[in-house]
Amino acid sequence: MHHFDLKAGSLHAEGVSLESVAEAVGTPVYVYSSATLRRHYGLLRDAANAWPDALGEALIAYAVKANSNLSVLATLARLGCGADTVSEGEIRRALAAGIPPERIIVSGVGKTDAELAFAIDSGVRQINIESAVELDRLIAVAAARSATPAIAIRVNPRIGAGGHAKITTGGDTDKFGVPVAEALDLYARAAASPHVTPVGLACHIGSQITDLAPLEAAFRVLRDMTLSLRGQGLTVSRLDLGGGLGVPYVGGQSDPPSPAAYMAMAARVLDGLGVEAAFEPGRLLAANAGILLSRVIQINQRTDGRRFLVLDAAMNDLMRPALYDAWHEVVPVRPRPGDARPHDIVGPVCETGDTFARDRPLPPLEAGDLVAFMGAGAYGAVMASEYNSRPLVPEVLVDDSRWAVVRERPSYEQMLDREPKADWLQ
Numbered sequence: 001m002h003h004f005d006l007k008a009g010s011l012h013a014e015g016v017s018l019e020s021v022a023e024a025v026g027t028p029v030y031v032y033s034s035a036t037l038r039r040h041y042g043l044l045r046d047a048a049n050a051w052p053d054a055l056g057e058a059l060i061a062y063a064v065k066a067n068s069n070l071s072v073l074a075t076l077a078r079l080g081c082g083a084d085t086v087s088e089g090e091i092r093r094a095l096a097a098g099i100p101p102e103r104i105i106v107s108g109v110g111k112t113d114a115e116l117a118f119a120i121d122s123g124v125r126q127i128n129i130e131s132a133v134e135l136d137r138l139i140a141v142a143a144a145r146s147a148t149p150a151i152a153i154r155v156n157p158r159i160g161a162g163g164h165a166k167i168t169t170g171g172d173t174d175k176f177g178v179p180v181a182e183a184l185d186l187y188a189r190a191a192a193s194p195h196v197t198p199v200g201l202a203c204h205i206g207s208q209i210t211d212l213a214p215l216e217a218a219f220r221v222l223r224d225m226t227l228s229l230r231g232q233g234l235t236v237s238r239l240d241l242g243g244g245l246g247v248p249y250v251g252g253q254s255d256p257p258s259p260a261a262y263m264a265m266a267a268r269v270l271d272g273l274g275v276e277a278a279f280e281p282g283r284l285l286a287a288n289a290g291i292l293l294s295r296v297i298q299i300n301q302r303t304d305g306r307r308f309l310v311l312d313a314a315m316n317d318l319m320r321p322a323l324y325d326a327w328h329e330v331v332p333v334r335p336r337p338g339d340a341r342p343h344d345i346v347g348p349v350c351e352t353g354d355t356f357a358r359d360r361p362l363p364p365l366e367a368g369d370l371v372a373f374m375g376a377g378a379y380g381a382v383m384a385s386e387y388n389s390r391p392l393v394p395e396v397l398v399d400d401s402r403w404a405v406v407r408e409r410p411s412y413e414q415m416l417d418r419e420p421k422a423d424w425l426q
């Protein structure tokens, strides 16, 4: 569900015409809907609140990596949303957007000593520890600062799931977390240290998961581990259940489970355990809250029959199709009447990887027309680069009939000025 709809024959983000945004800001540009962000957060919050015993106090810690624009974060912060962060940069963004430190979780497989120190000094809610060596380093960093940060141990439950091999994180050969037995050991070791306070367990098994079964299996592993640690007399008061619930990208494909079904499943598994739960949704909150708006440069109709729709957006602006063969719906902003024909949708970047879709049926389009890539609010702008020296794609946030540029497109001068010439080359 999103708030991008045709009004008077032209696609709008809430009350704002995308044609007017393109006119003012140029293309390509990401456009986000505040109403969609709020709706998705509300669905999760309501679903958690519906099970007061097990989940009523659950923290929804938005995975900042999905879309870390400060205005997107500030929109969520105002709703009471927390943050799941994986770098000092993300912690800084969350704090700058007004997310209080007690709602910030710090995850990540390779946090530096400096990042651990920054997390401790910021007073974050909890640091998720992913390996024995990281626990040792955190203990040393915490001891040097006379701090006792709250930690969770990230378990690798050997249950991988997700929309693509590159975004599966819970499989036994994936780099994330430690196996169950090792996690139990680490927990006991942490409990014996005066420099950290183990509060719970964490797991995240993958992204774009469209079936509840692997998630439920992973949650059950956490439940069993909680009981086992308590059996040893240790305190386990929090479970971080990660993110990963998928979104519908492809019209007609089987829809992923609803947030309500997901939360009901979690409540069932956690029932009677008396833990505070945390969820780390990224895609679920942001994906359908954003589109990438692009203009048709030209249509190359080759004599061999192939028809290339050449856009001014490219793989450097939206990496997902090149990286994961991801499918994004592409729709004309002002649809013209006529029959759909197959198009190869490509950008101007000089490699064949810069192909968004092959043989995609599209209604008639002409040079200068605008198109929108749907479902591009998560893992879109955050993964953009300046490959082929294309200035970093800007971002716009809409709220009802208001809109604002929330990340500017750098000028060519700004792009070049960032690279001082080596003094011997002046």
Ligand code: LLP
Binding pocket: 063, 065, 066, 084, 107, 108, 167, 169, 204, 206, 207, 208, 242, 243, 244, 245, 280, 281, 282, 283, 284, 320, 324, 378, 379
């Ligand atoms: N928590 C942790 C520890 C994570 O590593 C991730 C995502 C999330 C939460 C949020 O997962 P989500 O709810 O968004 O599925 N760039 C890829 C997705 C990478 C996800 C990485 N980790 C893509 O474009 O599909």
